[in-house]
Amino acid sequence: MSELTAKTIAELRQGLASRALSARELATAYNLAVEAGRPLNAYTVATPDLALAAADAADQARASGDAPGALSGIPLGIKDLFATEGIETTAGSAILKGFKPQYESTVSGKLKAAGAGMLGKLNMDEFAMGSSNETSAFGPVISPWKRNDGGNAALTPGGSSGGSAAAVAAGLAAGATGTDTGGSIRQPAAFTGICGIKPTYGRCSRWGVVAFASSLDQAGPMAKTVRDCAILLEVMSGYDKKDSTSLDLPVPKWEEGLSSNLRGKRVGIPKEYRIDGVPAEIDVLWDKGVEWLRDAGAEPVEISLPHTAHALPTYYIIAPAEASSNLARYDGIRYGLRETGEGGLDGLYAATRAAGFGAEVKRRIMIGTYVLSAGFYDAYFTKAQKVRTLIKRDFTQAFERCDFILTPTAPSAAFGLQEKMSDPLAMYLNDVFAVPASLAGLPAMSVPGGLDAQGLPLGLHLIGRELDEQGVLNAALAIEERAGFTAKAERWW
Numbered sequence: 001m002s003e004l005t006a007k008t009i010a011e012l013r014q015g016l017a018s019r020a021l022s023a024r025e026l027a028t029a030y031n032l033a034v035e036a037g038r039p040l041n042a043y044t045v046a047t048p049d050l051a052l053a054a055a056d057a058a059d060q061a062r063a064s065g066d067a068p069g070a071l072s073g074i075p076l077g078i079k080d081l082f083a084t085e086g087i088e089t090t091a092g093s094a095i096l097k098g099f100k101p102q103y104e105s106t107v108s109g110k111l112k113a114a115g116a117g118m119l120g121k122l123n124m125d126e127f128a129m130g131s132s133n134e135t136s137a138f139g140p141v142i143s144p145w146k147r148n149d150g151g152n153a154a155l156t157p158g159g160s161s162g163g164s165a166a167a168v169a170a171g172l173a174a175g176a177t178g179t180d181t182g183g184s185i186r187q188p189a190a191f192t193g194i195c196g197i198k199p200t201y202g203r204c205s206r207w208g209v210v211a212f213a214s215s216l217d218q219a220g221p222m223a224k225t226v227r228d229c230a231i232l233l234e235v236m237s238g239y240d241k242k243d244s245t246s247l248d249l250p251v252p253k254w255e256e257g258l259s260s261n262l263r264g265k266r267v268g269i270p271k272e273y274r275i276d277g278v279p280a281e282i283d284v285l286w287d288k289g290v291e292w293l294r295d296a297g298a299e300p301v302e303i304s305l306p307h308t309a310h311a312l313p314t315y316y317i318i319a320p321a322e323a324s325s326n327l328a329r330y331d332g333i334r335y336g337l338r339e340t341g342e343g344g345l346d347g348l349y350a351a352t353r354a355a356g357f358g359a360e361v362k363r364r365i366m367i368g369t370y371v372l373s374a375g376f377y378d379a380y381f382t383k384a385q386k387v388r389t390l391i392k393r394d395f396t397q398a399f400e401r402c403d404f405i406l407t408p409t410a411p412s413a414a415f416g417l418q419e420k421m422s423d424p425l426a427m428y429l430n431d432v433f434a435v436p437a438s439l440a441g442l443p444a445m446s447v448p449g450g451l452d453a454q455g456l457p458l459g460l461h462l463i464g465r466e467l468d469e470q471g472v473l474n475a476a477l478a479i480e481e482r483a484g485f486t487a488k489a490e491r492w493w
Contacts, residue, residue, distance in 0.1 A: 004029040005171035006488075009074055009228040012174060016058070016073050023055035023062075023073025027117055030075040033172050034119055039493040042167040044080050044138050045088050046120040051075050054117030061115075070235050072115030077173035079164050080121040081128055082108045082219075083208040087118075091210040092126040092136040092160075095356025096336045105208025106240045107177060107219045114235045119173055122163030126358045127327065128184055128212045131430040132420065133162025135360040140417055143192060144170035144489035148455035155414040155456070158188030158430075164222045165192040169489060175223040175232050179209060181216045182315050183410075183434025186446040189222055190409035190459025193448045193487060195476065196222040197229050200467050201441030202247035204233075205240035213322035214245075216315075216438050226447060226477045230254040233469065249467070257470050260478040263297030267475070268402030272308040273433060278411045282458065285449045286408050289460040289479055293406060296478035303398040303405070307390045311436040314391065316428060317371050317384040318439075323361075324368030330356065363424065392440040399465050404475050407433050409446040409459035433461055443469045447476040448485040457487065 004026055007015070015021045031048040058073030083089050083101040090096040104112070112118070126135040133141040133156060143157040143166055157166040161178035165188035168176050178185040180198035189196030197220050204219040211217060221232030234254055240246040269290060274283065290300050332338035332352030341351030357365070371380035398405065411432055420427045437444040443466070446459040460479055464472035 023058040027051040027055035037172040042163040043120040051117040069115030077176040092124040094137040106205035125160035128160040130159040132156035133159040158191035160184040183431040189446040191414040193457030197445040205243040207242040211326040213319040265298040266402040267298045268303035268405040292482035305394040315435045320364040320368030405463040409461040413452045413456035
């Protein structure tokens, strides 16, 4: 990691504004880092020319005295779920290999309009279905972190935004876009020692983002610090008439509103999140987080979220059901992979999907199709929707007693590749702390809190009221300042 690629977006922005460095110099440093970081497999496609072109435009604008965009000259990585005009967009799936959209997603378009340069497309679990980035058709992303036990086991960076997390943690991008359906920003952020926020459902447009579960999917930023996340989120957010779920509300000045003074605030500690089987060091860190927030002025209060135990099964009914509907469009006719098969059109569909979809995607499509089928719709899908309403009500009632909620982000630190792939249920349990906020559509953020006994990052998780990203960011900033997390992965790649 060079001196430049170790800096935060806020520091880089200041350096560019003062002319202490040029945008081309910065883009060049990151392009070199992306190339050197190939062993991590974080990128599916590198776009060094696009990064340099954006950098040259930023330098020229500054030289001519034009007002720079909010991210002028900042090099970013874009998760391969966001459509990028003329650049391969695959959602980590063989069924979309070679697909080059003729349009730009709203979120990546906003970043581009703000002057950011695109370093490339970031690897991810296929169609965002996974918690370890092992379901990608491009192979797994390898975390830059290693255990301190002297072994050399390859670790997961988490998923589905594993490429985004690894790239930011390893200095292969100043920041990155992620998407979060049930924890896919927050869990990989925790595993790699970075920050990531899922905003309120509807804050960021879903237009041009390859769909997994439409009532849950939400874009968000991943970056080194809380401030960097606030900077990126301001640009990424905003109303979009092309997305019927987009919120027609002004975008707050989150960076300007950052404050770690939590006097008068109450932090809720849900008793249901103390679950069996979680390593003791997770609970120890959680208790530290409570004390850090108390030191910042917040009063801890115990709260109850009684339907927490039902969140994971509810999610794994609703999300696959929506995926089953969304992925029906991949038929080998209009774009992407096409395989010929016996039996006419049905044979073509079957052959294309058999070859194009990976095992985890097939599993979730089958689950989703089952719970939507005649005779099971009311028993599963309708019931899950009712439980989802109860989970959302739990949060509404809890927020009558507190301003934000603190939990662990994940039930463990990063695990080794292949350690859980043979047991889907063990893999799904990685999202146990993250899923409830997704079902309720609430803003939630992971911030690094410390290291476990093996020297791996652990994250703390903050959940806020609907539309209160500022409260979440401020509480995360208070933890960031007190945790003093500065650990970095030692370079081995």
